[in-house]
Amino acid sequence: MATMRDVAARAGVSAKTVSRVFNQDPHVSDATRQRVSAALDELNYVPNAIPTTLRNGRAPVIGVAVPDIVDPFFAQLARAAERHAARRGMSVIIASLGSAEREPEVVQAMLRQALTGLIIAPIGDDHGYLRAWVDRIPVIFADRPPVGLTADLFVADDQRGAHLATTHLADHGHTRIAFLGDTLALSTTRDRLAGYRRAIDDAGLALDERLIVLGATDRAGAAGAVATLYRLDDRPTALFCTNARAAVGLVPVLRSRAMAVTTFGDFPLADLLRPSLTVIDQHPDRMGELAAQRISDRLHQPRGRWPRRTVVPVELVERESCRVTTTPGVPVR
Template sequence: MGVSIKDVAKKAGVSVSTVSRVLNNGKYVTDETSEKVMKAVKLLGYRPNIIARGLRTKKTNSVGLIVPDITNEFFAKLAKTIEENLNNNNYSLLLCNSGENEDKERKYIKTLLDKFVDGIIFISSGYDQNMHLFPDDLPIIAIDRKPNAKRVNFISSENKKGGYLATKHLIENGCSKILMLKDRKAVSPMNARLEGYRDALREYNMLFDEDMIIESEVELEYVKEKILKIHKRLEFDGIFAGTDLLAIGAIKTLLKLGYKIPKDIQVIGFDNVLTSQYYNPGLTTIAQRLSEIGERSASLMVDLIENGVKNTESKSYFLPVELIKRDTTR
């Protein structure tokens, strides 16, 4: 049988209510008494029931985070930054990986609610059907992918501007036939990058051609298959890839086909993940401020929890992006 709060009280020579006040940062407890209680807690290895305490205090000091793919460097770095910043504010993180699956996402939302988390940060799998599960009085923050829900706070990058900057860079470096390689999932950041691509073409009086929009899964084998199919069918001298992983997959395939990068075909990615910085040739890309997105998400969540701001007062935040010139463009 585990150690109870009564055992702690007996060891410290105080009442159960005094132990409870100490553990819940209550008032009217001397430093000496508090020290005795905490010493007893440590000696006995007592762990308070967080859920039971949450039912009493309506606060568990825990936040849920749902990501679509924890193996993706982009989402992994976001999760790490969010966790570090929440920990600095005495909140623990419950991490869930939905695997881009609607049913798993629904299950994890329900699980987090059952654990009485104080708030949920999530990167949607793209299924707005799950939005009705979130209680109106629970702080909710969406990152990167914007759901169709007005009451959710949203933090992302200037994806449309990033798509514009990437395409403009290729045009100004002599590209006249620019392919856009995009993730097949119709998520909001990818759609915004496509809008930016179209804006740049329009600004330079270049026609938009649907055939130049190629959709693929991000895994290398799928990108390779797409490039092998189109490199003879379509004529192109530039590729704007919606993610760095798509860009690297395209470059690896083109190099094996005998193309020279950037002499024959220039390529630019999006995200500036660590892989893009060490890949050879160095990938020109659009950098997102991942650390800042994570920090902003954590600090906003703490503010929503501790100041009782409701989701009806939700806001959207878009962080700047930056072109990073490396070796895959001229």
């Protein structure tokens, strides 16, 4: 692992100048800045944030990077991590990644703030850009596993949750159960599709690939997906939705559709809708708490067992939407 002295020797400057460039001090000439920046890149230098934090008298800082802080699941995960940090005198920086393309830029900008730990729910498909950091600070992945990197991981039991949700609809007598998801580029969606397929098979139902619809990333996508399903001659009577964001988009669509629904992920007001939504609760509060606790554990025992993959159990919360019937005149039971 390169040190600041190594960078200074490569650039032909003092270690203090390297520090000034790294911390974006404006009182450095452009020529020197370019030379030092090139040396930093060539040696793949990252600072040891913990000693820097202690020397500066700053409280430890945890970074939490999620796809979208507005998403109910990720908002609850971040809030739980923040509560844990506050109890231990740590601060938190939270950022939305936005897209797979922006992920490295957003995360690296956070890391330059001298973080003492990072929790990331990734979007991208290559996390090699974090390789230099995992030896310096605890890097904890949540919800989705890293690609091209080995690190601590907390994930929900996605396959089991999808199996529970789909089986529950089959147990209510539905034989035409649709799958509504966002994109198979995400490991969570792939795992939930696998759970759905297994549940259909276990229930002795015929798998109809036309009932598997993707692209429900927002309200328009959800509406389009339901419209596609309703154009089928033998349309589905039940729907398993793979995430809370898509479920929120479904709310105005399903008001005019008699379709039983289960969804992966609870969200605020889901229990107050009519009908109220039956959900698979991923317990994002629990996942966020566990991820933040793992950072605390790694800071106190950096040589502990590394890495560890933890599967967080999920739970079916039955409400009214799984009992909707498509038979005219028959009420929800």
